[in-house]
Amino acid sequence: MKTDSARWPKERLCVVAILFLAGVFVAMQALDYELGTLRRMGPGYFPLLLGILLSLLACIIALEPASPARAAVPGPGRRAVRPVLCILGGILMFALLIRNAGFIPAVLACVVAAGLAEPRNRLFEIVLLGLAVTVFASVVFIYGLGVPVRLVAL
Template identity: 40%
Template sequence: MNITSLTIDAVRRGGLPAIRHRRNFWSGCFFFLTGGGFSVLAGQYPMGTASRMGAGFFPLCLGILLAAFGLLVILFSLSARRMAAPAPPWRAGKVLWVLGAATVFALLLEPAGLVISVSLLVLIASRASSQFTLRGALANTAVLVMLNVTLFIWGLDQLIPVWPAFISH
């Protein structure tokens, strides 16, 4: 028996399934709503056909895939048994570390360049983890800087500064 049939059986018996993994449940809700929102917004652009895609075709496909993934995550987070996992405590400090990291990245991308911005993003956001280690954060930073430069600068030829202006000129 899989989790989907257990969930459907619980609904048939008249009870709503319990949330087994709250973090997965809320992540699935986020993915589902984000994918649905992007799908709706993509509808404002011309779709075209599969052989001649319009501006809204690719965002619509990605939105549908993200919403479907979110629905799967939601289903797998539910349980037919009425035993719900205790809710983890909500810590505003962790959210602030992540939001602060994204803000620093957005503010520094143009003046400081991709390498410094991504490095600061990873190092600051890593502080939100209870398992933070400087070695792990530096390893993540190195990998993500290489991936971003490879993908966005070399692969997609984006006009994002790699280094600050005083270094690259």
């Protein structure tokens, strides 16, 4: 008979179930698209791989034994508000700026807003990271993949 300390918490079971079912759903939806081959991947190839990986991740989490030595994770409190607002604000800023201001200001604003989620981050480092991510994303998405977005809207 198992003791209460060795049982899985309901939250962990829910997370494992949600991850597994999401992975299966994505993989099943990907089968509606052409998969292609490894050399010439179709539009369903990458989503299928992601769905399978997500389901495997859920299985790995499920196989990890429940540990009574782990401290309970504290529930959301006042400290959880700032990161959530900063991350969501960054996503919202990207969505609002991408069309009106262009790719560079949108990515930079998104990274800076998300960087402000951690109070210990210094503004100089956040802006430097934002510039590096903006240059990398511009090279990959605009020049490498040819995404039709203006760098800066004038």
